[in-house]
Amino acid sequence: MNILLTNKCNRNCPYCFARERISFENGESTKHKAPTNISLPDFQKAIAFAKKSRLREIGLLGGEPSMHPQFMDLLHHAWEEGFRTKVFTNALWRTDLLEEVKKASQKYVKQMGFIVNMNEPTRSPDGEHERQYNLFRAVPGGCSLSFNISVTDFDATFLVDVIRKFGIRKDIRLGVAQPLADMPNEHVAVADYHRMAPSLMRLAEACDAHDVRFGFDCGFTLCMFTPEEVGRLVLAGARFKSSCGPAIDVGTDLSLWACFPLSTFASGQRLEDFEDHRHITRYFEKEYEQLYRTGVLDECMECRWRKRRQCNGGCAAHVYRRFNP
Ligand code: SF4
Numbered sequence: 497m498n499i500l501l502t503n504k505c506n507r508n509c510p511y512c513f514a515r516e517r518i519s520f521e522n523g524e525s526t527k528h529k530a531p532t533n534i535s536l537p538d539f540q541k542a543i544a545f546a547k548k549s550r551l552r553e554i555g556l557l558g559g560e561p562s563m564h565p566q567f568m569d570l571l572h573h574a575w576e577e578g579f580r581t582k583v584f585t586n587a588l589w590r591t592d593l594l595e596e597v598k599k600a601s602q603k604y605v606k607q608m609g610f611i612v613n614m615n616e617p618t619r620s621p622d623g624e625h626e627r628q629y630n631l632f633r634a635v636p637g638g639c640s641l642s643f644n645i646s647v648t649d650f651d652a653t654f655l656v657d658v659i660r661k662f663g664i665r666k667d668i669r670l671g672v673a674q675p676l677a678d679m680p681n682e683h684v685a686v687a688d689y690h691r692m693a694p695s696l697m698r699l700a701e702a703c704d705a706h707d708v709r710f711g712f713d714c715g716f717t718l719c720m721f722t723p724e725e726v727g728r729l730v731l732a733g734a735r736f737k738s739s740c741g742p743a744i745d746v747g748t749d750l751s752l753w754a755c756f757p758l759s760t761f762a763s764g765q766r767l768e769d770f771e772d773h774r775h776i777t778r779y780f781e782k783e784y785e786q787l788y789r790t791g792v793l794d795e796c797m798e799c800r801w802r803k804r805r806q807c808n809g810g811c812a813a814h815v816y817r818r819f820n821p
């Protein structure tokens with residue numbers, strides 16, 4: 497379960513798949529109106545719900561979560577309630593926050609997880625990486641890296657250099673940018689995923705050479721790799737999965753949606769309408785059953801890997817766009 501702290505963002509990545517819920521500093525506005533920031537009482541309600549659901553880890557999202565004016569208060573509340581926090585951040589933080597989080601790390605570093613989304617150097621504005629490094633210097637033991645793929649040819653090996661330079665956690669989350677049901681963004685068509693494989697294998701080799709673990713987030717497909725590449729990924733220690741299903745995001749007004757790309761279909765469900773996290777998951781699984789099961793390629797229908805649930809057949813948002821071009 498993820499809680500959206502704010503719908504503001506101070507970056508504007510071309511692949512952003514939270515676009516429908518986010519307002520950017522350059523003046524674009526959200527399609528779905530909701531408070532800019534979650535209130536402290538609503539955040540406490542969401543944490544109490546997660547506790548009742550017996551969750552031990554909570555994802556904190558934005559926009560850019562650190563833009564919430566009470567960011568540290570929210571983190572402290574989650575830590576004091578015993579949660580591990582996974583904060584999905586761009587690390588472009590105010591200096592005072594860096595000091596505060598450094599101080600807090602003395603007590604809570606084991607509960608901290610800042611998953612810093614880095615873009616390729618050639619696709620980042622001047623000075624952006626330097627600013628991100630400040631968080632690594634402040635809490636190296638609390639940071640790991642994330643990289644979103646939105647083009648077929650990329651070089652993500654710089655991530656391994658960053659990990660080695662700053663001594664941060666040896667772990668990389670790989671995401672693949674998904675389309676939005678009703679808005680444009682930069683993403684790769686599923687039929688072209690195999691063209692990403694050579695760049696991914698270069699990253700796998702760099703990770704393997706320096707004992708860096710890497711894992712695949714939802715939406716990747718099994719047939720994007722050759723059998724030989726799958727073997728090399730396994731030997732490099734990759735956590736490969738081809739999955740798609742409700743992530744459960746809680747908005748700043750405690751409304752719910754299954755995940756950002758499907759958020760356009762949200763129809764007013766709220767946290768207090770459900771008993772616990774399992775019930776929300778079941779609700780969305782049923783609601784989007786067809787989208788989750790169909791597969792995006794013609795071949796998916798008869799694919800034995802889909803039938804055996806080794807592959808989900810790509811992101812449900814791609815499936816929706818396939819049938820609603
Ligand atoms: S289910 Fe579809 S996307 Fe997955 S491996 Fe089979 S054909 Fe490829």
Ligand code: SF4
Pocket residue numbers: 674714715739740741742743754755756757758810811812813
């Ligand atoms: S629809 Fe599925 S694959 Fe796409 S973002 Fe949501 S959970 Fe991930």
